[in-house]
Amino acid sequence: MDASRFIAGRLRFGGRIAVVSIAVSFLIMIVSVSVSSGFRNEIRDGISDLTGDVQLMPVDMNYISEASPISIKQSFIPDIEAIPEVKDITPAVYRAGIVKKGESIHGVLFKGTPREKSESDTVRLGVSIPIRLSDMLGLKVGDKLLTYFVGEKVKVRNFNIIDVYEGVMDGTDNIVVLADIADLQRLDGWSSDEASVLELTLEPDAKTDAGMRAVTDKVGHIALEKTGEDDDTLIATSVISRYPQIFDWLNLIDFNVLFILVLMTIVAGFNMISGLLIMLFRNISTIGTLKSLGMTDKAIAKVFLRVASVIVFRGMLVGNGVALLLCGIQKWTHLIKLNPENYFVPFVPVHLNLPAVLTADALSWLVIMILLLIPCLFISKVDPAQTVRAQ
Incomplete structure (x- = not known):
């Protein structure tokens, strides 16, 4: 039988305050990691759904003019489709317009993508507008959206609102109205084989900053090196380069979370140091007795570290359990709301990233246990002769 395990099992130390402090630290850490992952996934996926992860566009891209279409049948498309990511x-067709209702006007960006036939056949000139535009102009589903398009000559269209959507772009200056690509192609006088850009959606595993940059480089290289005589000159841009302020903000959140993880780990570690010192002071006589029986300082330290590790583990379990419960409630109810103009999303997003949670738990537990080696130095200062005499 392992003597240190046997003795550790006989030591009595409630450590409720230590368990609570550890639980609070792990609670804050897990919630921070989950919210950070939630922001990144929610915003990144929202922008991806709206603009694609990578865009192939002409060098002279112009949202106002209808004079710069590209063919959707570039000869190098099969090479891009062969990229695993x-x-x-x-x-997609992009076109800037000015919407008007009464005396109120506002500039918007129309985006046309292919729609299912049943949807486009149901309502002619049907569009989906962001909730921000709906609130600004008092528009709702079923209303008309009077729009002016400026080019060589002004064109007017009266669209029908078929949906109001809530997107991450509501927190930026861009107001994107979603339309059928065929409607915008007719507006610009383009054929069904022409568009403004080609948008690439990547596999989930490639939707990291490094992954998107790598794919953008591959696509740009293919578009440059394998362009045929009848192809357009296109460049590849990633969503990161198009919206750098959003991704810089996400990186700042990640940095803040890292700071919180380090801070909470240190706080939990020092709370446990104080708890372990109290336990050592209460058991000075026990330490002296064990030394007199021939146990080494290392073996005695192992006894108290076992007790401390149990306390840390209990606190970690409690903290994780409460954190997962709170994150689950927020994930399914969106109880805590946010201002999308400041945070890009209308609620606190939560993503339970299990690998990140387990990594945070393991690293924090390891750091705390290393910190607990400091108070164990006290054991070497205990004189068994004096403690036994004191008894």
């Missing part, structure tokens, strides 16, 4: 390629 590329999930889908979708043509």
Whole structure:
């Protein structure tokens, strides 16, 4: 039988305050990691759904003019489709417009993508507008959206609102109205084989900053090196380069979370140091007795570290349990709301990233146990002769 385990099992130390302090630290850490992952996934996926992860566009891209279409049948498309990280390629038409209701006007950006036939056949000139535009102009589903398009000559269209969506772009200056690509192609006088850009959607595993940059470089290289005589000159841009302020903000959140993890680990570690010191002071006579029986300082330290590790583990379990419960409630109810103009999303997003949670738990537990080696130095200062005499 392991003597240190046997003795550790006989030591009595409630440590409720230590368990609570450890639990609070792990609670804050797990919630921070989950919210950080939630922000990154929610915002990144929202922008990806709206603009694609990577765009192939002409060098002279112009949202106002209808004079710069590209063919959707570039000869190098099969090479791009062969890239493992590329999930889908979708043509899109962009067109800037001015919407008007009563005396109120506002500039918007129309985006046209292919729609299911049943949807586009149901309502002619149907569009989906962001909730921000709906609130600004008092528009709702079923209303008309009077729009002016400025080019060589002014064109007017009266769209029908078929949906109001809530997107991450509501927190930026861009107001994107979603339309059928065929409606915008007719507006610009383009054929069904022409578009403004080609948007690439990547596989989930490739939707990291490094992954998107790597795929963008591959796509740009293919578009440059394998362009045929009848192809357009296109460049590849990632969503990171198009919206750097959003991704810089996400990186700042990640840095703050890292700071919180380090801070909470240190706080939990020092709370446990104080708890272990109290336990050592209460058991000075026990330490002296064990030394007199021939146990080494290392073996005695192992006894108290076992007790401390149990306390840390209990606190970690309690903290994780409460954190997962709170995150689950927020994930399914969106109880805590946010201002999308400041945070890009209308609620606190939560993503339970199990590998990140387990990594945070393991690293924090390891750091805390290393910190607990400091008070164990006290054991070497205990004189068994004096403690036994004191008894």
